[in-house]
Amino acid sequence: MSSTPRTARALARETLTRQILDAARARLRSDGPAALSLRAVARDVGMVSSAVYRYFPSRDALLTRLLIDSYEELGDAVEQAEARLAREDTGGRWLAACRALRAWCVARPGDFALLYGTPIPGYAAPRDTVEPATRVIRVLAGIVGDAYAAGARPVPAPGGTGADAGVGDLVAGARTFVVERGLAPGGLETESVVRTLMAWSQLFGTVSFELFGHLVGSVGDTGRWYDEVAVRLAGDLGIPAPLEAGSADRSG
Amino acid sequence: MSSTPRTARALARETLTRQILDAARARLRSDGPAALSLRAVARDVGMVSSAVYRYFPSRDALLTRLLIDSYEELGDAVEQAEARLAREDTGGRWLAACRALRAWCVARPGDFALLYGTPIPGYAAPRDTVEPATRVIRVLAGIVGDAYAAGARPVPAPGGTGADAGVGDLVAGARTFVVERGLAPGGLETESVVRTLMAWSQLFGTVSFELFGHLVGSVGDTGRWYDEVAVRLAGDLGIPAPLEAGSADRSG
DNA sequence: CCTGAGTGAGAGCGGTGCTCTCGCATCGCG
DNA sequence: CGCGATGCGAGAGCACCGCTCTCACTCAGG
Numbered sequence: 410m411s412s413t414p415r416t417a418r419a420l421a422r423e424t425l426t427r428q429i430l431d432a433a434r435a436r437l438r439s440d441g442p443a444a445l446s447l448r449a450v451a452r453d454v455g456m457v458s459s460a461v462y463r464y465f466p467s468r469d470a471l472l473t474r475l476l477i478d479s480y481e482e483l484g485d486a487v488e489q490a491e492a493r494l495a496r497e498d499t500g501g502r503w504l505a506a507c508r509a510l511r512a513w514c515v516a517r518p519g520d521f522a523l524l525y526g527t528p529i530p531g532y533a534a535p536r537d538t539v540e541p542a543t544r545v546i547r548v549l550a551g552i553v554g555d556a557y558a559a560g561a562r563p564v565p566a567p568g569g570t571g572a573d574a575g576v577g578d579l580v581a582g583a584r585t586f587v588v589e590r591g592l593a594p595g596g597l598e599t600e601s602v603v604r605t606l607m608a609w610s611q612l613f614g615t616v617s618f619e620l621f622g623h624l625v626g627s628v629g630d631t632g633r634w635y636d637e638v639a640v641r642l643a644g645d646l647g648i649p650a651p652l653e654a655g656s657a658d659r660s661g
Numbered sequence: 662m663s664s665t666p667r668t669a670r671a672l673a674r675e676t677l678t679r680q681i682l683d684a685a686r687a688r689l690r691s692d693g694p695a696a697l698s699l700r701a702v703a704r705d706v707g708m709v710s711s712a713v714y715r716y717f718p719s720r721d722a723l724l725t726r727l728l729i730d731s732y733e734e735l736g737d738a739v740e741q742a743e744a745r746l747a748r749e750d751t752g753g754r755w756l757a758a759c760r761a762l763r764a765w766c767v768a769r770p771g772d773f774a775l776l777y778g779t780p781i782p783g784y785a786a787p788r789d790t791v792e793p794a795t796r797v798i799r800v801l802a803g804i805v806g807d808a809y810a811a812g813a814r815p816v817p818a819p820g821g822t823g824a825d826a827g828v829g830d831l832v833a834g835a836r837t838f839v840v841e842r843g844l845a846p847g848g849l850e851t852e853s854v855v856r857t858l859m860a861w862s863q864l865f866g867t868v869s870f871e872l873f874g875h876l877v878g879s880v881g882d883t884g885r886w887y888d889e890v891a892v893r894l895a896g897d898l899g900i901p902a903p904l905e906a907g908s909a910d911r912s913g
Numbered sequence: 914c915c916t917g918a919g920t921g922a923g924a925g926c927g928g929t930g931c932t933c934t935c936g937c938a939t940c941g942c943g
Numbered sequence: 944c945g946c947g948a949t950g951c952g953a954g955a956g957c958a959c960c961g962c963t964c965t966c967a968c969t970c971a972g973g
Contacts, residue, residue, distance in 0.1 A: 416970080416971065417970080417971095418918095418919065418920085418969085418970060418971075421920090422919085422920090440782055441779065441780075441782045442779070443695045443779065443781070443782050444782040444783070446959080446960065446961085447960080447961065447962090448959075448960065448961080449959095449960095456921075456922095457921065457922055457923070458960090458961080458962085459921075459922070459923075459924095459962080459963080459964090460920075460921050460922075462961095462962075462963085463919075463920060463921080467961080467962080468960095468961060468962085522779040525869070525873065525875070526778055526779030526873075527693065527694070527695065527774040527778030527779045527873070528693075528873055528874065529695070530692055530693045530695050530696040531696070534874075542875075546879075564816065564896075564897075566889075566892070566893055566896065567892055567893065567895065567896030567902060568892065568896075568902055576889060578881060579880060579881050579882060579885055579886055579889065580879065580880055580881070580886075581881060582878045582879045582880060582881065583879040583880065586878070586879065603889060603893070604893075606879060606880065607863065607867075607890055607893065610863065610866045610867050610869075610870045610875075610876075611859065611862065611863045611866055613866060613869075613870070613875075614862045614863055614865060614866015614867070614869060614870075615859075615862050615866070617777070617862075617865075617866060617869060618862045618865070618866075621777065621778075621779070621780055622780065622786075623777070623794075623862075623865075624862075626834045626838070627798075627832065627834045627835040627838065627858060628831060628832055628834060628835065628858065629830060629831050629832070629833060629834065630831060633831055634831055634832075637818075637828060637831065637855060638859055640818070640819055640820065641818055641819065641855070641856075641859065643819065644816075644818065644819030644820075645816075645897065650819060650820055668939080668940065668941095669939080669940095670938085670939060670940070670949095670950065670951085673951090674950085674951090698928085698929065698930085699929085699930065699931090700928080700929065700930080701928095701929095708952075708953095709952065709953055709954075710929090710930080710931085711931080711932080711933090711952075711953070711954075711955095712951070712952050712953075714931075714932085715950075715951060715952080719930085719931080720930065720931085
């Protein structure tokens, strides 16, 4: 991030900060966020606990750093998986994004719990975390926007047209979010916004159910189950099938 | 639960057990599961911490009891809300069940976190918890089963008929669950099972996003948003609209 | 060189889950 | 009724936690 340090002290500081973060991430992955102990991290890097406070003012600050890093890592994973496919292959991009999302979460259950599980009591995420937190939904909205521009239309909401007028201001925040970032080049009808938000929470809800044990006994291969979910969500959004079978391969 | 205690000692034991559970639930609601401290509970009931171990062998045992009680309470809430409507009004029953589900979770975020949030590190839920944990999905499956018997059909999966054959064993566990309990009197096609499981995780995923702060800024009135989600899920399952508007009123 | 900043170690505070012992109250049986 | 057995609350203690403070030491820059 920063330039090469001049002094030995600055170099040591950078190295140790890195080591602390690495050790903390390792503990986060093995034990989960609630069990993340600053003292244990200190032991792992061969320090006494009070020395860690030279590098992070509090456990919460360390947590915030981990939070941001994880959001960015997940965002990278989803973005890169989706970027590998042709822009017009919205179906392939959707499936690739969904699979990358799940693959990252399943490989790092501790990180997932930190990002999408129960908030740590007494910890309030600072503002710096909200922008990285929006990266996944931005990718999803981008795919939906491209598909919409290419003619994809979501399944109509039940109950006809009358009640739908009121839904507009319900998702006004999400709509302006999409518009301001230019994620939907050809505009986006409200129903697409609604279905995108639904798909977003469905995808993470499914991962949550998988990782937290609620799917045990109901669904066999959870990876394949996730694929089925993703395909149906795409269908509800009017996103066409992937151009070539296997184009969004299952390695994430 | 048990008969009237004979001795003063047995009565005291029952009362104190109740008091400990009540205090624990109060702390659970205010601080969340991770911050649930046995010592704090002991203080609340005017005991020293070691005395609590006369009533619960460990913090985990107390947690298990809270877990079961909460599952039952949620199950009761959803069941009762749905039972108030006419059997043939599957649309009304669906909406009522969804609303009761969310209402319970929003009113008790701590309990929700315990049931559907990050698992407590080092705690494995014993077998006694799995049956109460299935009550919500049983209610949902029952409504879908009734609707299916009345002719409701889910929206077809994208990609046509060919790939669907393989989905059968994917949700074999859920299917036998439904069949064994007689939840679908007229049988149930695989696609309905898939969409029911999706709806189930969508409903809890939406609550999770709401309570854990991921919906902030995107959706205005979260209660109304939840209604919109529930209505679309019903539509995807082929469940018809509620018989009378307002039949499944929003209190609950 | 020497002053000041950066740094690590250690002690200590109040909190946690949990174990063990001790003394008292209560209960059931002879 | 009395006595042994059991139930129970309190307290001390163990190892852990986040965090603060002090002290000694090292390093960098004027």
